[in-house]
Structures are given as structure tokens and as C-alpha cells.
Amino acid sequence: MNKIYSPAKKDWEVLLKRPTQEVAEIEGIVNQVFREVKEQGDSVIQRYTQQFDGVLLENNRVAQKEIEEAISLVSEDLKAAIQQAKSNIEIFHRAQITSKVAVETTTGVQCWQEKRPIQKVGLYIPGGTAPLFSTILMLAVPAEIAGCKEVVLCSPPNKEGKINPAILYTASLCGVTQIFKVGGIQAIAGMTFGTESIPKVYKIFGPGNQYVTVAKQIATKYGVAIDMPAGPSELLVMADDTANAAFVASDLLSQAEHGIDSQVILVSTSKKLIEAVEKEIEKQINVLPRKEIALKAMANSKLIFVEEENTAIELINEYGPEHYILCVGNEEFFLDNTCNAGSVFIGNYTPESAGDYASGTNHTLPTNGYAKQYSGVNLDSFMKSMTFQKISDLGIQEIGRTIELMAEAEGLQAHKNAVTLRLKSLKKN
Missing domain, CATH: 3.40.50.1980 (Nitrogenase molybdenum iron protein domain)
Structure with missing residues (x-):
């Protein structure tokens, strides 16, 4: 794996580039x-x-x-x-x-979403x-x-x-x-x-x-x-001296075996942990049936040392990992400041494999940095929200003049007329 120590911020874009074709x-x-x-x-x-x-x-x-x-x-x-x-x-x-979300926005104006x-x-x-x-x-x-x-x-x-x-x-x-x-x-x-x-x-x-x-x-x-956009799998692990090096190595390899274009990254404030994880990877990879695939994926992967936690969280948010494992003493700081990740796995006994299979969360997640703007698959992914409204005679009188003024200001006379006709009919009654 590629070991990088205290990378300058100006080099992050190249450092964090995914091994994918344009x-x-x-x-x-x-x-x-x-x-x-x-x-x-x-x-x-x-x-x-x-x-x-x-x-x-x-x-x-x-x-x-x-x-x-x-x-x-x-x-x-x-x-x-x-x-x-x-x-x-x-x-x-x-x-x-x-x-269902239902509200009366003003007297006689019912709006709801289903x-x-x-x-x-x-x-x-x-x-x-x-x-x-x-x-x-x-x-x-x-x-x-x-x-x-x-x-x-x-x-x-x-x-x-x-x-x-x-x-x-x-x-x-x-x-x-x-x-x-x-x-x-x-x-x-x-x-x-x-x-x-x-x-x-x-x-x-x-x-x-x-x-x-x-x-x-x-x-x-x-x-x-x-x-x-969900492409080749990726994993970022943030770990310090409280992490178990063997566990971290196994998590990195679990993603590396997905495919040769997978990417795994370890970010750590501990050089000692990085060295221990590297040794564990060398030991564990040799017994994997998909060793050749994992080896090629590891060539795209990185072990990154940073001096302090604020730099670490900034780098993690810049990467926006699909899977993000957090094994640190200062857990609350990282959780509170994580903005970009598909799914987060917390602590030494929460392997990414759990989310892949059986814990209950969804494993279909945004890759390639799209965690910055996309959610993973969830129930709402299979639904769409529809809005409804029903306006009574009192309601149209309540908001009618507002609609007329706004429509006229936008130069949309037919929009105004649709309200004006209704208001006139009510005056006749």
C-alpha cells in the first residue's frame, strides 16, 4: 500500500482521486x-x-x-x-x-403531502x-x-x-x-x-x-x-491507537476483494497503528481466495498519517467515502463533524461487513465522492412525494388578492383571471 505522511492540503485532490476511468x-x-x-x-x-x-x-x-x-x-x-x-x-x-403531513396554511386552505x-x-x-x-x-x-x-x-x-x-x-x-x-x-x-x-x-x-x-x-x-451513481466499492477507515490493527486490516481487505478498481484508505493520527495495520494486511491477504483481486485493489489504496484530528476530519469530508469506519477514542468529535459519508460504522466491533449483509441498514450507497450530495438507498428511494391542496370559498377569499397581485407582477394575466373569476362569483352570491 502507499503510505503518505502529513500530506499538504494542496495535494489532497490528487491524493484522494479514485481509480476510475473518466x-x-x-x-x-x-x-x-x-x-x-x-x-x-x-x-x-x-x-x-x-x-x-x-x-x-x-x-x-x-x-x-x-x-x-x-x-x-x-x-x-x-x-x-x-x-x-x-x-x-x-x-x-x-x-x-x-x-401523511397535513396542515391548514391559512383559513380555508388545506395542504397535505402523501x-x-x-x-x-x-x-x-x-x-x-x-x-x-x-x-x-x-x-x-x-x-x-x-x-x-x-x-x-x-x-x-x-x-x-x-x-x-x-x-x-x-x-x-x-x-x-x-x-x-x-x-x-x-x-x-x-x-x-x-x-x-x-x-x-x-x-x-x-x-x-x-x-x-x-x-x-x-x-x-x-x-x-x-x-x-454507484460504481466500484470504497472504504475509508479513521483509526487511532484505540483501534485493533487486525480488525482494521480485515476491514480494508473486505472491501479490496470486491474488485480491482475498489479503493480502501486508512487515515490515522498514529504512525504506530499504520505500521501495525500494514503488517496485518500482509499476513491476512495471503490466505484470501480472492488474493489477486485484493492485491490489485490495494495498489490503488493508501495509508495516510495526519498530525491532528481537525485535519483528519477535513480530509475525510473532502473524500466523502461510501463506507466509513470510525475507531477512535474521540468518537463524539468525529461523529459530530462528519458531513459526507454513505454509511458510518462505529467502534471496534462494527465491521463494514455487518452493513453489507445483516445489521439492517442499506448497503447500496453513493461512491466516487457522491456522498457529498446523495443519500444511500432507503425506503423513500422507492417512493415519491405528492402534494395535495383543497381551498374552500373562504380560503380563496383569504389568499385570492395575494395571488392576483403576484400573477399580475409576473405578467401572467391568465393566472390572475383564474382567481378573479372565482372571487367575482362569490361576490354575486
Whole structure:
């Protein structure tokens, strides 16, 4: 890993740069796939699936028989674990349900806000080197609680033309309505435009590689909303001498094994801890099945020493990590001053893995610095707020003159007339 001691503030931008390609480098490829899928539908998706996933599929929709077979292949222990995680995620997301907000702003003017589910949502579940069935829990559970009518899931097939059994089991458990063996850019394009088999959706959720991230952003040009720009995974750990070096190293490696473009950073006010963590990483990485992936990710990662806590928190907020682990003695200071983070994990016994799987919070989070302006996925992500108003005869008399004056000042005579006519009719009565 790269060790940096007391970096100057002028160097932070370069120091904290993510190991991702520029959007412009990827955009041309994504636009081409989008154009082809829009024009030719399933035939293009079939071709790209053969090209990128190495399998030719006559039908990309998962049949009920395949789901039943997959369920039988998942061990009872794993089923129990998934069910417990689902329960905790349900508890946390049900707690986010809010009631109708209603108020009388002035006499006779009733205004209220209600939330309604997004009717059609698409879930993208990476399949590649790590089949992320846990992401289904994070997306399908709140979709079900919100009341979304159609929940479409796309995930890339393996070379046998199948989707990992745990993905199919979890999707079935969480009420996903349709599942398709489609990955990458073509999956996002399919859900954006709709094809002969894949339904068009109103909003797309889920993480993915850099190509999927750009595809989601381009989908917004065609009237489809997305949860957030969510690309390669990242983790920042802030730790001092109160932290357990072995724990810190394990957390850094847990994110590094996601993919070669993942990034992990340790910020510390202790040189002693940095040295201890580096030794633990060397020890632990050798026993990982995904050692080669982790090694490449660690090349993008950094161990940063800063002199004092105020500098540390300023640097952390500048980075805006997706995942943020805090293991420090002065916990309250860091919590009070953290402005930019997707999800925060506090103390020596709160690994980031807990949020990835089973504590109850959502693991679909903003990456690449977008934690500065985006929230992670939550129940409201699957809903939209609608406002309502009802004005009585007394109410229109109460605010009518105000509306007339404002409309006239803006030069919108028809707006004024809509009120004036009503006020005149009341005077006649």
C-alpha cells in the first residue's frame, strides 16, 4: 500500500482521486449499446450476452422451474442466514415509513403531502466474480415495503446460461416479479427502453462496474430515474491507537476483494497503528481466495498519517467515502463533524461487513465522492412525494388578492383571471 505522511492540503485532490476511468472514455461504448438496444431489442441483448458472458440464450427470462431448482440447491443454513438478514432489513426499513403531513396554511386552505410507490422499478444485481444476492435484499425488501407493483431484476448469466441459485432464491423470497439473465450495459439499456421481453421501468437501482455506472447515468437522458451513481466499492477507515490493527486490516481487505478498481484508505493520527495495520494486511491477504483481486485493489489504496484530528476530519469530508469506519477514542468529535459519508460504522466491533449483509441498514450507497450530495438507498428511494391542496370559498377569499397581485407582477394575466373569476362569483352570491 502507499503510505503518505502529513500530506499538504494542496495535494489532497490528487491524493484522494479514485481509480476510475473518466465518463468520456466509456460514454461512447455505452451510447452505442443503448442505440442498438433501442432499435433492435432482444436480438442485440442476445448478441452482447454471447459476447460478454460467453453464452447464447434463446430466452433471457428466468422460468419458474429454474427458480424452483435453484431454491433446492441453496443450503438450509444459507437460507436461514438470508431470512435473518431479510428480517433485520425489513425492521429498519419499515421504521422509515412516515405518515401523511397535513396542515391548514391559512383559513380555508388545506395542504397535505402523501407518499406513493414508484410503480415499476428495475434492479441490477452484479453476478460476475461475486454474485451479490445480498443486494437483492437491500433493494427488493424496501421495494416490497413501499408497494412497488413491478420489480424487474437483471443479472448476468454464467457460461452455462444460469444465474447463481442464491440470487434466484433471494429474489423469490423478496417478491421480485420478473428475472432476466442479462448483465452490463445491455441490461440497463433493456430496462430503460423496454424490449420484447424486458419491461421498461421508471427507476433503476443497483451497483455495478464503471460501465454500468455510466449506463445508469445515460439512462437518465431517456426519462428513467436512478438511485445514484454507484460504481466500484470504497472504504475509508479513521483509526487511532484505540483501534485493533487486525480488525482494521480485515476491514480494508473486505472491501479490496470486491474488485480491482475498489479503493480502501486508512487515515490515522498514529504512525504506530499504520505500521501495525500494514503488517496485518500482509499476513491476512495471503490466505484470501480472492488474493489477486485484493492485491490489485490495494495498489490503488493508501495509508495516510495526519498530525491532528481537525485535519483528519477535513480530509475525510473532502473524500466523502461510501463506507466509513470510525475507531477512535474521540468518537463524539468525529461523529459530530462528519458531513459526507454513505454509511458510518462505529467502534471496534462494527465491521463494514455487518452493513453489507445483516445489521439492517442499506448497503447500496453513493461512491466516487457522491456522498457529498446523495443519500444511500432507503425506503423513500422507492417512493415519491405528492402534494395535495383543497381551498374552500373562504380560503380563496383569504389568499385570492395575494395571488392576483403576484400573477399580475409576473405578467401572467391568465393566472390572475383564474382567481378573479372565482372571487367575482362569490361576490354575486
